[in-house]
Amino acid sequence: MAADSSKVASMQEAIREVVRDGDTVAIEGFTHLICFAAGHEIIRQRKRDLTLARMTPDVIYDQMIGAGVASKLIFSWLGNPGVGSLHAIRRRIERADPEPLEIEEYSHFGMVGRYVAGASRLPFFPLRSYYESDLPKANPRIVPIDSPFSDDTVYAVPPLNPNVAIVHVQRADARGDAHIWGVLGCQKEAAFSAERVIVVCEELVGESVIRSDPNRTVIPGLVVDAVVVEPKGCHPSYAQGYYDRDNRFYVEWDAIGRDPQRLESWLKEWVHGTATHAEYVDKMGDRWDGLLPPEAWSEPVNYGRYE
Amino acid sequence: MAADSSKVASMQEAIREVVRDGDTVAIEGFTHLICFAAGHEIIRQRKRDLTLARMTPDVIYDQMIGAGVASKLIFSWLGNPGVGSLHAIRRRIERADPEPLEIEEYSHFGMVGRYVAGASRLPFFPLRSYYESDLPKANPRIVPIDSPFSDDTVYAVPPLNPNVAIVHVQRADARGDAHIWGVLGCQKEAAFSAERVIVVCEELVGESVIRSDPNRTVIPGLVVDAVVVEPKGCHPSYAQGYYDRDNRFYVEWDAIGRDPQRLESWLKEWVHGTATHAEYVDKMGDRWDGLLPPEAWSEPVNYGRYE
């Protein structure tokens, strides 16, 4: 990305320049702020051999893995939340259909700990989990470690440092300083742990908006390589205060993901058949009607001027 | 404290019921939000044999230790910020004058790590510090630990779980859910690591104010035992947006703290000579004139109503 202070790029440019075949890519966001727009652009650009990391692969990774962009998945909960399975991923794990998918599996806190260690340049993160579970047998990168202060044992997980993190936010300035509110997931830790970061925002705002509330800045421009403005870029996930989760889509995906033909036609129509996410958004038409919530504003706070 | 939903108490009641002789007490706040009002009430109630923990003991612990409430100090930086030394504490460390003071010393990140471990119920926290420093020789509770994933070594510090944490905040509701903005220090980690917590606020607000912006809640009522309403309770420290740091006081303290007689008269006049912090605030008179900043409001955010 350019070294000047504006990092604003189109999604096409950002994905082309930042995401490389073979990269480990984390599109994070826990239910909230999952950047489907970036996932779709990765599919459009036919990236290959990616290792995809996410706590909850969600429908976005089912689509991406169904489209063949990835050879490995790092995760902690593999499902369609509130609905059931991610069938494209299951086909590859259970039957290598159409090809195998390597997996590396943790628990939620294990994945969070991996991002924290990655963001902190720690060689491991300790946690009280995994005791007597079979997870350490399934994944040799989960190991017991003794406390130097007691006869307590905890488990350690290794750092995760993705080549690329893609985080969606509500508002950012052109330098990439970003405000997030609502469910925070591990957006911050993922961004700090990655070599390269794409921030995708619902709204590009002036620096003065961000700087009016520096405690709301979850990601500083310091770690950001590109800023993409992509309104409604999370559908069918959501952006708190901007639009609702399209729960109906998650239910509908169950039948689509189950059937490789239907999955392929869906990708053809909705991803390859749209040149940009803006087209995808338009194509949804009046489906948006039920997804736009009434407003509920926060009470502001006074930082004071100290001159 | 009462188990009902309102935890509001006077400072006198809160200190009397929550702080016990012999306790480890952390009045945290990094430069910002240091609760002098609570420290003064601890002096008034002549608590004894406390272990005082704070990253930066600051003038408040110089006053408390000068007043004889503590037998031990846990810290990482012992100075009057921007001014010089804390003389009452130095007298006790250098010359056991008037009595010895045990110390337990870390670096800033070590203290932060101790609170994080304490808040997380981890038996230790690992960090990349202390290599080749004499600090681990001075404090045997700083020990090297090997990574299970590489030949990397990090240092571990033990958890800190104070009996009492006292945190000052800008606004809280009667349950203790508290908003903080500006410098956050380790208020959150200190509160979660402690057995008992007193939240002292500039303003008591309705639950609806707190709940209009749940991402601003640094401390949940869940861990809070008492809520004390004490406007200007941080002087000469400050509360962002409410009043300025009284830098002049920090400079003046240098001469007071140097001289045991002057220190004693100061305590007599300003602490024992005032029954409450409100009296102390009134007694300051027009000193407040230069300490009240013009307003600078944050841009609000829209959480949306999802019904």
Add this chain to the structure above:
Amino acid sequence: MAEALTERAAAAKATTTETMIVAAARQLEGERVCFVGIGSPNLACNLAKRTVSLDLELVYEAGVFGAVPARLPLSIGDPTLVTGAASVSSMFELFAYYLQAGLIDVAFLSGSQIDKWGNLNTTVIGDYANPKVRLPGSGGACEIAINARKVFILMPQTKRSFVEKIDFVTSPGHLAGKRPAEWAGAGPTIVVTGLGMYEFSDDGVMYLSSLHAGVTVEQVRGNTGWDIEVASELRETHPPTAAELSLIRETLDPDGTYSR
């Protein structure tokens, strides 16, 4: 008298899931902080908050404390959990400072397989490397099982789910009765299925403590893959009251998404 009849009539029509939800909700009496799962556990917690445990605080793993959901959330990170909540923090803070710290009194878990010690499998049916069925995996379940002070298990009961040996231990229960003292949590205390309720002996072994209305011990044995122990004083689950059912049907889950 007429009211009692109405109650019975309503109760007779309670679905199996409604019976499970109500039984679980009643167990939340006296509890304060509950780690809520999506689906039936969410209904049980919200029912308890309106009946036996008015001050119950709901914690969601997405980072939400003190949620006041204005609608039934489909997912664990639904926006309705955020608006009006007391606190929303990062997942690191939720897992470290709330769950691992021991602040959670009760958490709900479920599983595709359970054994007599309450160990749960949500990872895989068959061999891990060559799975017959790939299940979702742990999510937060493993650390919840270890760190929540008590675990309530809510799951359907068949011979395929109540098994002698589970294929994979995702979430440790009472192991084989030797749960270490340094774990914050006491492990599973209650299991509620469509047939009855189960508790655990001092040795950490599950036993049938209460049968739902109309269910027999033989049915339970027929749906359990090991020789299940039965309490000497076996109770009958008090059926859902009309008030409980109307809360579920009219307020909490009017579409019946999770309760029918």
Add this chain to the structure above:
Amino acid sequence: MAEALTERAAAAKATTTETMIVAAARQLEGERVCFVGIGSPNLACNLAKRTVSLDLELVYEAGVFGAVPARLPLSIGDPTLVTGAASVSSMFELFAYYLQAGLIDVAFLSGSQIDKWGNLNTTVIGDYANPKVRLPGSGGACEIAINARKVFILMPQTKRSFVEKIDFVTSPGHLAGKRPAEWAGAGPTIVVTGLGMYEFSDDGVMYLSSLHAGVTVEQVRGNTGWDIEVASELRETHPPTAAELSLIRETLDPDGTYSR
């Protein structure tokens, strides 16, 4: 010509501290992210941001990134650092995700004692258990010394501060020339005192690289507790320009709190 004369006249009147601040500020050319200490380092950074390094980002250990102080802060956690900053986060995040992660290009340190490898003492004069003078201790200095990519040291020079053996190693410099590769930081690269500037050889040994105007090598030797090495091509520090001085005197520190 007239301007040059004015410059010289002004420079002649620069205080020792002003000379140190200006010399340090110039070294920030090309650096991006700077961990700012209070006092002279703060002035040096804010001067650099207005002269040689316009895009310099200021990070303060209180958790502030991208500060735009509207006045000279007395303390490291002054409210003027917060209002209008790009980001304010917890100290855990500042130390873990910024400093330890290796995002800090340059940090400033100081000390009561320094040795020829740039190891610093800010803890104690005398014995740790029976101190002659108890100093403030590490604060963040120990982890800054290890994790910042470069360290600039700004301190007064006397025979009591530049010593053969420091009483306590608070912040490791070049140890004895064997700084481990896994440390994110390269250690001290520049030391600026009232007498001159120092750099470090490949062996990690400090040498005099530049003398401030009017200072002699003999003065340096007389104020150094070991046999200090001198660069074969010893430079003379270019004196502060009128522009630099007027920025310090009129804009950054009009009361002269830290520069006179």
